[in-house]
Amino acid sequence: MRAALVTALDGPRSIEVTDVPEPVAAPGQVLVDVDVAGVVFPDVLMTRGLYQSKPELPYTPGWDVSGTLREECHGLPAGTRVAAMPIVGGFAETVAVDVSRVYALPEGVTPEVAAALPLNYLTAHFALVHRARLRDGDTVLVHGAAGGVGSAACGLAAAYGARVIAVVSSPDRAEVARAAGAHETVTADGFLEQTRGLTGGRGVDVVVDPVGGDRMTDSLRSLAPEGRVVVLGFTAGEIPTVRVNRLLLTNTTVIGAALLEFWRTDPTLGQRQWHDLVPLVGLGALTPPIARVLPLEEAAEAVATLDERRAVGRVLVRVR
Numbered sequence: 001m002r003a004a005l006v007t008a009l010d011g012p013r014s015i016e017v018t019d020v021p022e023p024v025a026a027p028g029q030v031l032v033d034v035d036v037a038g039v040v041f042p043d044v045l046m047t048r049g050l051y052q053s054k055p056e057l058p059y060t061p062g063w064d065v066s067g068t069l070r071e072e073c074h075g076l077p078a079g080t081r082v083a084a085m086p087i088v089g090g091f092a093e094t095v096a097v098d099v100s101r102v103y104a105l106p107e108g109v110t111p112e113v114a115a116a117l118p119l120n121y122l123t124a125h126f127a128l129v130h131r132a133r134l135r136d137g138d139t140v141l142v143h144g145a146a147g148g149v150g151s152a153a154c155g156l157a158a159a160y161g162a163r164v165i166a167v168v169s170s171p172d173r174a175e176v177a178r179a180a181g182a183h184e185t186v187t188a189d190g191f192l193e194q195t196r197g198l199t200g201g202r203g204v205d206v207v208v209d210p211v212g213g214d215r216m217t218d219s220l221r222s223l224a225p226e227g228r229v230v231v232l233g234f235t236a237g238e239i240p241t242v243r244v245n246r247l248l249l250t251n252t253t254v255i256g257a258a259l260l261e262f263w264r265t266d267p268t269l270g271q272r273q274w275h276d277l278v279p280l281v282g283l284g285a286l287t288p289p290i291a292r293v294l295p296l297e298e299a300a301e302a303v304a305t306l307d308e309r310r311a312v313g314r315v316l317v318r319v320r
Contacts, residue, residue, distance in 0.1 A: 003092030004299035004317075005058045009049040012303035015061065015091075017296055023089065023096040031070035032082065032097050036115040036293070037090040038064030039315040040148055041235055044307045046088075053260075055088050061303065062090020062317070066105075066114035070094075073102050074271075081105055085118040085270075087260075091299050091317055100267050103274045106282030116148075116288035116314045117281065119259075124152040125273045127208060127230045127257040128160070136161035138205035141195055141222060143215060145182055146173035146312055149232055151289050153208045155181035156277075159285040162206075165198060167191045176289045176313050192218040203227060216240035220252060228253045289313035 003020045025031050043061045045051035069080045076082065083103045089095040105114055128134040140157040144150035145166030158164045158181035166177035166185045174185040186194035195204060203224035209215065213236030219229050220242070231254060234240075242254055263270055280286045291313030294302045298317075305311045 001093040002296060002319075003060045004062070004296065005060055006047050007058045009047065009057070012044060012047050012300055012307050014047060015300035015303060017299060020060070020092070022094050023092075025096045029096045029098055030073045030102060031094055032065060032067040032084050032086075032102070033070060033094050034065045034067040034090060034092060034319045035111040036066050037062045037317040037319060038115040038119070039302050039306055039317060040064060040119050041233070041306055042119075043303050047303065053087070060089045060092050060095075061299075062092065062095070063087050064115050064118045065090040065095060065097075066111040067095075067319075069102070073099055074104060076104055081111070081114070083114040083118050085122075091296065091319070093319055100263075100270055103271075104278070106278055109281060112290055112293060112316055113281075113288060115316055116290060117277075117286070120148040120152040120288070121156065121277055121286060122270060122273050123149050123232065123257070123259045124156045124208075125277060126259045126262065126269075127232055128153060128157055128206070129276070130262075130269075130273075131255050131257045132206045132208075132228045132230050134160055134162060134206060137163075139163045139165065139199060139224075140206045140208060141165045141167065141191075141204040141219070142177075142182065142208045143167045143188075143211040143219070144235060145177035145180070145185070146289070147210065147235070148288075148314055149210045150208070151176060151180035151313070152286075155286045155288075156280075157181070157206075157208075158183065159280050165195060165204065172312050180287065180289050188215075191215075192222050195222045199224070206230065208232065211236050212240055213238040214240065216242060220246055220250070220254075223250065223252045226251050226253075228255055230255045230257050232257050291315055293318050
């Protein structure tokens with residue numbers, strides 16, 4: 001079969017497409033014939049050995065896929081279209097996936113939308129619902145709102161009845177964030193003052209931050225009393241520090257949200273999360289913004305698009 005391979009930890013341009021043997025499903029896995037794979041920021045980090053999970057070289061990248069089952073899974077017969085989250089192996093014609101990370105799809109969901117859903121929307125759900133305890137009527141500020149996790153957080157928070165303010169760096173990214181579900185946008189430069197203006201000085205109840213870097217201090221300043229900052233990652237490259245006296249004086253909270261790490265303690269959570277998301281997907285309430293769909297032969301360019309911050313919306317790889 002055809003697959004993309006990372007043969008050296010030199011970044012996305014080290015990805016090559018070649019013929020490899022088909023995978024063999026281990027106990028607790030099923031084979032999925034892949035239609036479309038999603039590109040996510042961890043794919044970028046893994047090509048440089050910078051992600052906490054470091055697969056042995058050579059490996060096939062690809063966290064998210066849509067495709068068809070080779071055999072029965074969760075009561076779904078062979079041939080059923082599914083979304084799945086293999087973590088590695090998705091940029092290939094066939095991938096072996098743990099059964100706990102294979103997800104049934106509502107009718108009418110395209111292969112492209114299905115491939116754009118698993119990691120980002122399950123991460124946003126974990127951050128907002130499980131960790132931040134989002135409530136109807138909350139106001140949510142989302143950093144990196146045109147990115148994968150950010151746009152998912154915009155859409156999910158809006159679907160759950162929150163007012164969503166998106167932090168963006170350009171007008172085209174503001175458009176993507178609004179299409180994903182944001183009600184208002186502010187610019188990354190000066191977001192604190194703009195957010196205070198939009199909230200009448202009260203601040204927001206939840207900040208979703210996959211960016212990190214120097215935004216943390218103003219994120220904390222943007223919180224209303226008992227507000228929560230949810231930390232999802234550090235795409236800016238710098239891990240910020242927090243002066244905890246600020247948390248004490250303002251009765252606010254900084255919360256970590258590491259989805260895969262939590263799944264290791266509760267492997268059943270992912271299916272329960274997906275069960276919550278399926279009605280929203282079926283209604284079209286969650287609409288991942290898709291920017292580019294590239295063929296498998298251009299997998300290196302697809303990952304490089306994220307690495308070089310050229311993606312405005314999701315980037316996908318069409319395998320079939």
